Amino acid sequence: MPLSNRYLYKMSVSARLVQIRRFLGLSQKEMGKRVGVSGTTWQNYELENAAPNAHVLAHLSGEGFDMNWVLTGMGEMRAEGAGRKAEAGFAELAPLDLRRDQVGGAGAHMLVPRFTLRTLDTETGKRMTIEDRSLLDAISFRRDFIRNELKADPAQLIAVEAPDDSMEPTFAEGDLLLADTAEPKLRGGGIYVLASGGTLLVKRLQTKIDGGVIVSSDNAGRYPAEEIRKEDAEKLKIVGRVIWRGGRM
Template sequence: MRLHERPISLVFRAMSVAERLSRIRKYLGLSQKDMGRRVAVSGTTWQNYELDNAAPNAHVLGRLSDEGFDINWVLTGAGEMRKDGALETKSVAGFAELAPREIGREQLAGGNYVLIPRYALRALPREGGGAATTMEDVSLNETLAFRRDWIERELGARPADLIVVEMTGDAMLPTLVPGDLLLVDTSAPRMRGGGLYAFNLGGALAVRRLQARLDGGLTVSSDNAALYPPEDIEQAALERVKIVGRVVWRAGRL
């Protein structure tokens, strides 16, 4: 197996009710305490909903329906989150410039916007300590809307080759922080010099700096080197590394 082979080990799963409730809260931009107030429960009760320790009652579901959310989607995941059919988007440079509820199918049909699938890097326990990382689909339906002309002009990329990855963990601090959104160009499944790549290393997915060595091996390094020292991979072991793509853009909170 060669270094440039594409990964095929992405794990797809549907969101749980708890995760869908968390997504609603984040869509509204509220804390758990404020979200509880919004539906007339305590912040602790709402937190238990998101932890899957409790289920919302009919009164809470009615409040969510009054807010415009599709209760069938909340309970089953079928259909769309919003009853009005609006797509969830974010107002970040390069993202759709309209408010979240204003982008609908007519703008997409006009070709001004493209939907890029979004994934998250999830930290999972590793035997012997530390944390492994796997890429899981946040939602089979979750995408972010970008302007097509911005992608082509600023990134020189094809929308069909891009995915959005949500960063977690502290390995790339201070360059990348948890919650940062990264655009990854999957048309670059092989290294072109050093750079920041999303890759699968022996079943664990991560975003790190990769640098080819003169002896044919590879150095994997983190910007938070005090906690995550560089790892050298010998040429004979390169089959462990499968490049997902090169990170070409990031966005995050100030």
Template sequence: MSVAERLSRIRKYLGLSQKDMGRRVAVSGTTWQNYELDNAAPNAHVLARLSDEGFDINWVLTGAGEMRKDGALETKSVAGFAELPPREIGREKLAGGNYVLIPRYALRALPREGGAAATTMEDVSLNEALAFRRDWIERELGARPADLIVVEMTGDAMLPTLVPGDLLLVDTSAPRMRGGGLYAFNLGGALAVRRLQARLDGGLTVSSDNAALYPPEDIEQAALERVKIVGRVVWRAGRL
């Protein structure tokens, strides 16, 4: 993998366009595009910006080691939204060295007509991280820690399966449908957790477990661009 390919991987990891990535490191989108085309090399200023973002510059330049610095807090953008800003939290190594910090995102529920709630990303912020055992994530969930985010369930659409306050682990790797199941997704500016099921005609059915209040909605194939998958819900925790 070349430097250009590693820079492209960083941008895709952050979920940014070339223009937005350029803005992120204080260069033009065209300049960043030239980095990815291997027509130019990033200068010390750009490398310093990437280091501030938590990327290992030795990996960027040589491919040796890991993309992220040891202990760097994982941050990422959610499909269809700007990257979420981190707050400073303790980054000390946890006992045993087998724990990883998964970022937790706080969502705000806004009222809809009829009193139901829609969760928007307008005021989303990374306000803390939760520690999980790395081996448990890999063994039980078959996931990479860097691909996971924690989302708190809001609203009553998924009662009784999910209740407000439940914590959900969402796998954001390759955000697309991988069979029917529970997904976090952005639909018209609102972040929702619902069951998604592909239809034979190429469309999509969005359904809630609280069907009495939230009847299923069919989305035609031509309108699928409205649905931006954030990731699949792979685990939940909540009070008894």
């Protein structure tokens, strides 16, 4: 039976996570503490029983590990010019104070801003909002990967986490997504980040012949599709089109 793309993704990432831990000279328990998870959770990453979420990836990026390499195996393990942090570890560092004009950069690597997501509904944990439109941190990517592979303008990208499980199996809750904000309007079908009533949604959009829009989830068994009439479709607040999740969308 052929392996699913998701399994192959986890398997390749897990091997590189082992390399990162050995590079830092840490035990699984120490590595988990360093990135803000338990030692058992980190062990599950290495055993391919779980995939690291965006918070863990952001910690690794802050330590200087290149996200292209971590997620795809392309390029070098360490971002250009990255030095090893103090023994205290990056888990104890203060959050990066980044503004939109501070991200990007002119070298081979660039920083893509990652926005903080806050749970609004503590009972379900599914409604999320972009917190004060402020940046939590930024994640390093190779500039040529963004331009040549994703065909995107690096300055127009933002990183967010999938806010729920509505798009499984395409991607899971907590997965890191890149959205191209240069596409704030619906252009054919695709997966988009939407802002609705202070919440952040990631949905598949499909235009209808009459000008209406079908808003659907890949996890259709739990999340029924909705149809929006033509006169209401223009009110959709599209943040950007999702173009990447650990690989080309």
